[in-house]
Amino acid sequence: MVSKFWRILIVSVCMVCFMALGTAFAQKDVKYEGGKDGGVTFVHKAHIAKKLKCNDCHKEPNLFTKKKEAKISEADHKEPKFCGACHDGKKAFSMAEKADCAKCHKK
Numbered sequence: 007m008v009s010k011f012w013r014i015l016i017v018s019v020c021m022v023c024f025m026a027l028g029t030a031f032a033q034k035d036v037k038y039e040g041g042k043d044g045g046v047t048f049v050h051k052a053h054i055a056k057k058l059k060c061n062d063c064h065k066e067p068n069l070f071t072k073k074k075e076a077k078i079s080e081a082d083h084k085e086p087k088f089c090g091a092c093h094d095g096k097k098a099f100s101m102a103e104k105a106d107c108a109k110c111h112k113k
């Protein structure tokens with residue numbers, strides 16, 4: 007008979023594995039407060055669906071760390087940094103076109 011100790015240990019190990027798998031495969035949405043133009047939700051899923059790899063955004067030199075900490079100003083919207091590294095109107099829709107603001111900012 008398997009002792010109570012081993013059963014608890016096995017169940018605990020399984021739970022830790024499932025949690026690790028969960029964080030490896032399901033990245034959270036990142037919600038930015040925004041200002042008068044409205045908040046912005048960055049959706050990992052939508053980007054991974056475009057065949058982007060973690061390292062396209064998270065490798066050195068870091069565009070983004072794996073923490074919600076980026077401080078993105080309006081001036082950054084015209085620079086090739088943060089979201090603007092791709093959202094330049096070529097690789098992805100622009101951050102500087104009035105018509106595209108609402109693709110990210112939701113009121």
Ligand code: HEC
Nearest residue numbers: 038039040041043046078080089093101102103104107110
């Ligand atoms: C690709 C997505 C994206 C697009 C397109 C975009 N923005 Fe942003 N914008 C962001 C993100 C992300 C932030 C950071 C918000 C935060 O930190 O709370 C931001 C921040 C801002 C801020 C500063 C907010 C504050 O007061 O902290 C302003 C102003 C702004 N955007 C205006 C605009 C305008 C105007 C447009 C269109 C010309 C635009 N944005 C297009 C993603 C985008």
Ligand code: HEC
Nearest residue numbers: 033034036048053058059060063070071072073074075076
């Ligand atoms: C298109 C760009 C992009 C791709 C691709 C991407 N991420 Fe992210 N990730 C971000 C951004 C933006 C943030 C928020 C960073 C910030 O605000 O400083 C973030 C944040 C995170 C966070 C912290 C989230 C939180 O709520 O604390 C984790 C964990 C993470 N990413 C893991 C991954 C993994 C794993 C992959 C690959 C499967 C991946 N990311 C792919 C852009 C990306």
Ligand code: HEC
Nearest residue numbers: 046047048052056062063088089091092097098099109110
């Ligand atoms: C590594 C490149 C890359 C970075 C960095 C990046 N994006 Fe994107 N994003 C894309 C591509 C590629 C698409 C799909 C093409 C398009 O819609 O123009 C896309 C699409 C989107 C969409 C539309 C998604 C949908 O639901 O169809 C939103 C919204 C968006 N990005 C917001 C952001 C925000 C906010 C940031 C910064 C926090 C960001 N992106 C950073 C490449 C990037």
